[in-house]
Amino acid sequence: MVQTQGLLFRQLFELESCTYTYLLADTETKEAVLIDPVLETVDRDLKLIHELGLNLKVAVNTHCHADHITSTGQMKKRLVGLKSAISKFSGASADIQLSEGDKIKFGKQYLTVRETPGHTDGCVTLVLADQSMAFTGDALLIRGCGRTDFQQGCAEKLYQSIHEKIFTLPDMCLIYPAHDYLGRTASTVGEERKFNPRLTKNLEEFVNIMNNLNLPKPKKIDISVPANLVCGVYEV
Secondary structure: OOOOOOEEEEEEEEOOOOEEEEEEEEOOOOEEEEEOOEHHHHHHHHHHHHHOOOEEEEEEOOOOOOOOOEOHHHHHHHOOOOEEEEEOOOOOOOOEEEOOOOEEEEOOEEEEEEEOOOOOOOOEEEEEOOOOEEEEEOOEEOOEEOOOOOOOOOHHHHHHHHHHHHOOOOOOOEEEEOEOOOOOOOEEHHHHHHHOOOOOOOHHHHHHHHOOOOOOOOOOHHHHHHHHOOOOOOOO
8 A cells, every 4th residue: 555654544434334534644743634533433533643642633524424423523622723624515614614726734744625526515535645545535435436316416516526536636546435335445546447337337327327226315314414514513
């Protein structure tokens, strides 16, 4: 695997929603960012951050999740100076409203925001400065992609986002999604361009696939979405 010099990286997993949380830090300054943290694992994540002696600067969500509640609101109560971040098109409250090309800096490292709507209007992909890693949220999954049948979903928009904003990254760029349900932890841009069974199709075929998935709605959607619109501090 690619290892960027001066970068500490940890991939964490939440079992119920099969969500990946990602911790990245500058090894010199100890400044860190956390991507897609989950409420149920807030204690685990804060413990790891403390053990590693990190200064968490930003907790960012790749979109307004429907299958779990974010822990960013709770973390802000427990870490002085922590800022939350999410796309300005998400409709959610946060300290930082992200737009195309914005940089989330931590020490000498940074993530660049690429807007990748389609699963929701507020989906972003976060790309490490050297383009060795991309955190794709629910836009691009390993051998799949996010559903497009709720929360402003649009199959045409998702197809365009992935092909224009993610598949234009280097072949060896590692793909780290927000979820995987089969135990896979990472992929690459080149792999997904070649093997993704949905995104190797043309646009018309892709839209037809997405319109006929017939998936049940997420069990927690009626709780998660209202909570995540207010940084996860919604009183159920």
